[in-house]
Amino acid sequence: MFSGNRMCRAIKTNPDVSWTSPWWSLVWNDFWGTPLTHSGSHKSYRPLTVLTYRLNHLFGELDPLGYHVVNVFLHFLATALFGHLASRLFRRRAVPTLVATFTFAVHPIHTEAVAGIVGRADILASIFFLLALRSYMAYLDLDASDQFKCDTSRTSKLLKRWWFLSLTVLSAFLSMLSKEHGLTVLGVCAVTDLLLVSRLRLRDLFSSHIFERGAGSSRGVQYEGVMVLVVGFLGILALRLSIMGAKTPEFSPADNPAADSDSVVLRTLTFFYLPVFNFFLLLMPAVLSFDWSMDAIPPVSSPWDVRAWLSAFVYLLLLYWGWGILDALQRRKEQEPERVERNGSTAVIHAPLVVSHGFPWDTLDVSVMGLALLLFPFVPASNLFFYVGFVVAERVLYIPSMGYCLLLALGFHLLQSKTESVPGKRILHLALVGLLLLFSVRTLVRNRDWASEESLYRSGILVNPPKAYGNLANILSAQGNKEDAERAYKLALSYRSNMADVHYNLGILYQETKRYEEAIQSYRLAIQFRPRMAMAHLNLGLVLGLLDRKEEAMEVYLHCSTLDVSGLKDPRTHEATKSLYNMLGEAHFKKGDLNEAEKWYLEALKAKPDHVPAHLTYGKLLAKLNRVEEADALFQRALKLVPEDSTVHQHYGQFLSERDRAEEAARHYVKAAESAPSEYEIIFNAANTLRQAGRNQDAEAFYRKAEATSHLNLGAMLHVNGKLEAAEESYLAALRLKPDDPITKTNLQKLRQLQGKKSKGGSSER
Numbered sequence: 001m002f003s004g005n006r007m008c009r010a011i012k013t014n015p016d017v018s019w020t021s022p023w024w025s026l027v028w029n030d031f032w033g034t035p036l037t038h039s040g041s042h043k044s045y046r047p048l049t050v051l052t053y054r055l056n057h058l059f060g061e062l063d064p065l066g067y068h069v070v071n072v073f074l075h076f077l078a079t080a081l082f083g084h085l086a087s088r089l090f091r092r093r094a095v096p097t098l099v100a101t102f103t104f105a106v107h108p109i110h111t112e113a114v115a116g117i118v119g120r121a122d123i124l125a126s127i128f129f130l131l132a133l134r135s136y137m138a139y140l141d142l143d144a145s146d147q148f149k150c151d152t153s154r155t156s157k158l159l160k161r162w163w164f165l166s167l168t169v170l171s172a173f174l175s176m177l178s179k180e181h182g183l184t185v186l187g188v189c190a191v192t193d194l195l196l197v198s199r200l201r202l203r204d205l206f207s208s209h210i211f212e213r214g215a216g217s218s219r220g221v222q223y224e225g226v227m228v229l230v231v232g233f234l235g236i237l238a239l240r241l242s243i244m245g246a247k248t249p250e251f252s253p254a255d256n257p258a259a260d261s262d263s264v265v266l267r268t269l270t271f272f273y274l275p276v277f278n279f280f281l282l283l284m285p286a287v288l289s290f291d292w293s294m295d296a297i298p299p300v301s302s303p304w305d306v307r308a309w310l311s312a313f314v315y316l317l318l319l320y321w322g323w324g325i326l327d328a329l330q331r332r333k334e335q336e337p338e339r340v341e342r343n344g345s346t347a348v349i350h351a352p353l354v355v356s357h358g359f360p361w362d363t364l365d366v367s368v369m370g371l372a373l374l375l376f377p378f379v380p381a382s383n384l385f386f387y388v389g390f391v392v393a394e395r396v397l398y399i400p401s402m403g404y405c406l407l408l409a410l411g412f413h414l415l416q417s418k419t420e421s422v423p424g425k426r427i428l429h430l431a432l433v434g435l436l437l438l439f440s441v442r443t444l445v446r447n448r449d450w451a452s453e454e455s456l457y458r459s460g461i462l463v464n465p466p467k468a469y470g471n472l473a474n475i476l477s478a479q480g481n482k483e484d485a486e487r488a489y490k491l492a493l494s495y496r497s498n499m500a501d502v503h504y505n506l507g508i509l510y511q512e513t514k515r516y517e518e519a520i521q522s523y524r525l526a527i528q529f530r531p532r533m534a535m536a537h538l539n540l541g542l543v544l545g546l547l548d549r550k551e552e553a554m555e556v557y558l559h560c561s562t563l564d565v566s567g568l569k570d571p572r573t574h575e576a577t578k579s580l581y582n583m584l585g586e587a588h589f590k591k592g593d594l595n596e597a598e599k600w601y602l603e604a605l606k607a608k609p610d611h612v613p614a615h616l617t618y619g620k621l622l623a624k625l626n627r628v629e630e631a632d633a634l635f636q637r638a639l640k641l642v643p644e645d646s647t648v649h650q651h652y653g654q655f656l657s658e659r660d661r662a663e664e665a666a667r668h669y670v671k672a673a674e675s676a677p678s679e680y681e682i683i684f685n686a687a688n689t690l691r692q693a694g695r696n697q698d699a700e701a702f703y704r705k706a707e708a709t710s711h712l713n714l715g716a717m718l719h720v721n722g723k724l725e726a727a728e729e730s731y732l733a734a735l736r737l738k739p740d741d742p743i744t745k746t747n748l749q750k751l752r753q754l755q756g757k758k759s760k761g762g763s764s765e766r
Contacts, residue, residue, distance in 0.1 A: 128178060261299065274392065635648070
């Protein structure tokens with residue numbers, strides 16, 4: 001397991017994982033540490049999962065091993081709980097129970113959930129999901145067992161019933177706090193009650209006696225548990241929506257292209273096909289990918305597409321199977337055990353076992369539970385009721401795979417029971433062993449893909465080349481392999497040219513290698529495809545500034561100030577990002593919009609209280625607004641942060657000089673000149689302030705230093721331009737004014753060495 005992009009967002013850059021952040025932030029922030037009310041929040045609310053990350057961070061900080069160990073342990077726990085459920089449903093038959101449990105344990109579709117740190121949300125949700133289901137079954141068992149008892153106190157029965165019901169709703173709530181679709185367990189519980197225990201038929205829903213006390217039932221009303229489930233579901237859902245806020249999450253069209261389509265036909269056909277595609281991933285997980293976004297699964301745009309016909313066939317088969325189950329349930333209802341009253345207690349006379357449409361009673365329960373587990377937890381990810389930010393996510397199939405494993409075990413059990421010959425049974429057993437071995441080997445191979453970011457992204461090239469190459473390029477760039485990274489970025493863009501992130505990252509690469517013109521082009525393309533991409537604006541402004549294109553840079557910064565930059569997080573450009581607010585302030589300051597400039601300077605200091613440039617620029621603004629005391633305090637605070645910085649002394653000296661505090665100004669200019677002895681402007685300003693302070697002798701000395709520095713700088717330019725004799729005269733003039741200056745002496749020595757080489761070259765030619 002590795003520290004991938006999702007781990008970076010969920011762990012490394014998530015402030016809620018660190019113990020320095022307050023506990024209450026877990027309640028109000030999303031899974032990635034962004035406030036739920038923020039416009040950039042994905043509304044993924046999983047505080048319980050983040051809490052486990054926080055505990056991991058406490059004991060092992062960012063070491064991936066600790067996170068991986070916890071994930072493996074949680075998968076073991078989920079497997080054990082699922083094995084217990086399978087044992088109950090198969091009435092403790094060893095073979096089908098083991099088939100279901102081992103299939104769940106080694107299914108390759110689980111690799112992402114177990115090997116990827118973000119997948120912990122699905123495993124944790126499944127644990128509480130199974131605990132909720134187990135609690136509700138205990139409630140149903142209690143009700144059934146009480147039918148034979150007449151000596152149990154009414155209060156005791158009531159307390160037991162409500163204890164298990166409360167535990168069910170609480171576990172469902174905890175499952176939802178781990179991942180959103182955990183709440184669907186209440187639907188599975190309701191199906192268990194209505195279809196398998198209460199024997200509800202469709203026409204019963206319209207009966208006036210539905211809420212009457214059931215004969216022989218210990219529950220207050222016939223569907224007491226179901227009503228608690230409904231109330232619990234609505235209450236938890238209302239709480240979840242209120243915490244999320246009124247706004248729905250916004251997703252990139254590339255994450256779910258069909259959701260962004262204007263075609264009703266395309267959206268309908270595609271979204272009906274995706275559940276079928278997910279089912280085939282469970283059935284045959286040969287090809288897996290870390291990302292199925294963009295056009296990894298091309299949308300179904302025509303009814304004549306073979307995938308549309310495949311979807312129709314699967315849904316018809318599902319309807320036929322469902323109808324058979326409902327028919328079997330009705331026949332079971334008709335042959336329900338006869339109840340007779342004996343001395344106030346209820347005795348039960350069991351009817352004989354019957355078979356209808358191939359559904360014996362002991363397998364009917366497994367069929368219903370298998371379908372419920374397969375379908376209900378998948379509904380939130382299906383796009384059929386609301387859009388989600390992905391097309392396919394393998395980790396989302398962790399809970400639905402329980403239904404698949406139950407149905408697979410049921411199929412094996414039925415085949416085995418109908419196979420009478422010994423060779424036939426051996427072939428069946430060998431096929432099962434072969435399937436489990438194939439699943440195990442595929443899981444091992446897939447785990448190798450998840451061993452590192454590079455191996456994972458390389459494994460995804462076949463399925464999603466633009467996304468895989470783009471992510472692979474990021475890894476190669478971070479490794480210092482710039483040539484291969486550039487090649488990978490360009491390959492990604494060759495598949496999909498409108499990926500703003502890839503253009504932006506390519507711009508970063510060009511910027512790091514000082515290919516500034518190419519960087520500008522990449523940043524502009526990133527902005528073209530995502531106009532509100534603040535980081536692209538920021539870096540474009542930085543590069544324009546490096547090329548001394550100040551006016552263009554200021555225009556970019558001014559436009560950037562209109563964007564939402566509050567959520568900027570980019571480790572590669574951290575140094576630039578922390579200066580963004582200050583740059584925006586400078587842009588507004590030069591424009592003359594002082595109030596807007598002050599707002600951004602305050603944001604800069606809020607984001608980084610020890611950011612020295614923000615102190616200086618904000619101090620200049622306050623001085624212009626004649627808020628002298630506040631400005632003075634800012635300059636002095638900057639001096640405390642960097643006491644020897646020549647720039648701070650220079651700016652403070654300028655501020656003091658403008659306030660006619662010549663003596664103080666001179667002191668700071670002299671300090672600045674001592675720190676930067678080759679800066680002509682600083683030395684000249686020091687001479688001026690010394691003269692204003694009446695320190696004429698010191699002023700004269702600094703004027704000579706300034707003149708010497710001027711000669712030195714002129715000599716250096718002449719030296720570079722090849723005018724050696726004129727450069728020598730300037731160096732000698734500088735030494736006359738400042739005889740012991742080491743820089744001038746060094747430059748003059750290099751000049752004369754160059755003159756000597758040229759002189760020897762001329763002699764040899766003659």
